[in-house]
Amino acid sequence: xxxxxxxxxxxxxxxxxxxLAGHLxxxxxxxxxxxxxxxxxxxxxxRRAWERELGAGGWIGQGWEVPDGAYGQRRLSLTGQVVWxxxxxxxxAPGRVGHIGENLLAPTLIAxxxxxxxxxxxPGIARGxxxxxxxxxxxGAGSDLAGVRTKAVRDPGVPGGPYRVTGQKIWTSLARxxxxxxxLARTEAGSRRHAGLSFLLVRMDQPGRVEVRxxxxxxxxxxxxxxxxDGALAAEVVGGEGNGWSVAMGLxxxxxxxxxxxQQIGFAAELERVLAAYTASGATSGATSGAAGCxxxxxxxxxxxxxxxxxxxxxxxxxxxxxxxxxxxxGAAGDxxxxxxxxxxxxxxxxxxxxxxxxxxxxxxxxGPADWxxxxxYELGLDEEQRLFLFTRADTIxxxxxxxxxxxxxxxxxGLPKEPR
Numbered sequence: 150x151x152x153x154x155x156x157x158x159x160x161x162x163x164x165x166x167x168x169l170a171g172h173l174x175x176x177x178x179x180x181x182x183x184x185x186x187x188x189x190x191x192x193x194x195x196r197r198a199w200e201r202e203l204g205a206g207g208w209i210g211q212g213w214e215v216p217d218g219a220y221g222q223r224r225l226s227l228t229g230q231v232v233w234x235x236x237x238x239x240x241x242a243p244g245r246v247g248h249i250g251e252n253l254l255a256p257t258l259i260a261x262x263x264x265x266x267x268x269x270x271x272p273g274i275a276r277g278x279x280x281x282x283x284x285x286x287x288x289g290a291g292s293d294l295a296g297v298r299t300k301a302v303r304d305p306g307v308p309g310g311p312y313r314v315t316g317q318k319i320w321t322s323l324a325r326x327x328x329x330x331x332x333l334a335r336t337e338a339g340s341r342r343h344a345g346l347s348f349l350l351v352r353m354d355q356p357g358r359v360e361v362r363x364x365x366x367x368x369x370x371x372x373x374x375x376x377x378x379d380g381a382l383a384a385e386v387v388g389g390e391g392n393g394w395s396v397a398m399g400l401x402x403x404x405x406x407x408x409x410x411x412q413q414i415g416f417a418a419e420l421e422r423v424l425a426a427y428t429a430s431g432a433t434s435g436a437t438s439g440a441a442g443c444x445x446x447x448x449x450x451x452x453x454x455x456x457x458x459x460x461x462x463x464x465x466x467x468x469x470x471x472x473x474x475x476x477x478x479x480g481a482a483g484d485x486x487x488x489x490x491x492x493x494x495x496x497x498x499x500x501x502x503x504x505x506x507x508x509x510x511x512x513x514x515x516x517g518p519a520d521w522x523x524x525x526x527y528e529l530g531l532d533e534e535q536r537l538f539l540f541t542r543a544d545t546i547x548x549x550x551x552x553x554x555x556x557x558x559x560x561x562x563x564g565l566p567k568e569p570r
Contacts, residue, residue: 154228158229162235169237177198177199177202182241184245187536190371192243197246197280200277210274211225211233214256215271220271220275221276238415238418247274250281254331261387261392261399262387266385280323280327284332286318286321287299287319288317297333299332299333299335300315301347312334312336313383314381315381317378318378320364320373320374320547322374329352332383334346335347336349336386346397347390348396350386350387358380360376368536370536370540409471417468423505426509430510460501460508470494489558496544499544503541506537510534514535514538
């Protein structure tokens with residue numbers, strides 16, 4: 150299979166690189182390399198302004214299945230989207246705070262929403278002005294999403310009017326900064342499992358009716374949140390009442406694709422840092438002093454360690470395989486197994502990279518902020534490798550656990566018997 154890019158794509162690459170280089174200046178210069186999984190707390194205000202900068206440039210909504218410029222966006226081919234994503238990652242542009250609205254909610258509205266809903270919400274997303282979060286998981290319904298208990302009933306004072314949403318969501322990324330949340334809620338009293346669910350759009354700025362509580366993780370940061378709805382108004386239902394499960398599943402299928410390639414470029418940069426630490430540890434092993442901070446020095450694993458070398462080579466080879474697989478499956482509509490395979494591949498790979506990062510550092514990796522930087526907040530005292538190790542413990546769980554992904558592949562792709570319940 151030919152994975153090379155054509156002349157039109159390379160011309161776009163030059164334009165994208167020039168635009169990014171010309172705009173990652175001034176207030177945005179300090180955002181370079183910041184944000185993303187495990188670091189969503191970094192420069193949030195500046196990154197939110199960066200979303201508006203991207204919107205003004207027409208770079209949001211490139212893959213929407215609507216005519217070019219219909220909502221102020223620039224539509225690109227699949228390979229064009231890959232080119233933009235590669236250049237964005239290569240220049241270490243900041244982690245996106247608008248990706249949930251752009252890559253999940255917007256395509257879902259285009260596929261399942263009304264024309265009025267598209268006209269209401271897509272322009273704000275395309276301009277980078279309205280941010281979204283996802284209200285799916287609950288304390289008792291994470292991987293088993295059909296068990297959601299959040300309820301929504303029509304406002305009794307307004308026949309045919311808005312819903313009142315009551316319940317709790319958890320592990321909600323970006324909830325503190327989002328303007329809106331799309332919520333999977335039970336709108337049919339007494340319904341069970343997949344039946345009686347609806348896909349609702351809820352405004353987050355409802356004091357007394359929507360409360361967000363950050364969840365502090367062992368990495369010291371708080372990307373995820375609990376969200377409590379207490380009679381919150383939801384004026385919009387997407388896809389019709391009771392059709393929430395099919396809408397929600399359609400949205401989840403969008404979580405892979407081009408975004409996976411962007412993710413892998415970030416993975417490659419992380420792997421390069423681990424390789425550099427491994428190489429440096431060979432030059433400094435045996436040193437008794439002079440190691441900077443928690444860096445590769447005294448206590449680090451030597452660069453001659455054949456086991457570590459083998460693990461690093463395997464990580465490199467697996468990353469290349471993931472890239473080829475992602476390119477091969479781009480646009481593979483209807484391939485029920487592709488998203489699950491992709492999630493299994495990158496989740497396990499990234500977790501192993503975190504383990505490698507601390508293995509290369511050896512004993513030095515166990516030193517925490519209390520040991521060498523007692524005056525710093527915990528999340529600032531940890532270095533990149535320590536944060537990578539701690540945060541990636543969740544990679545095989547969030548976004549669909551490994552167990553769930555294997556069940557999907559077994560039952561829906563291979564046709565094996567369903568797991569006993």
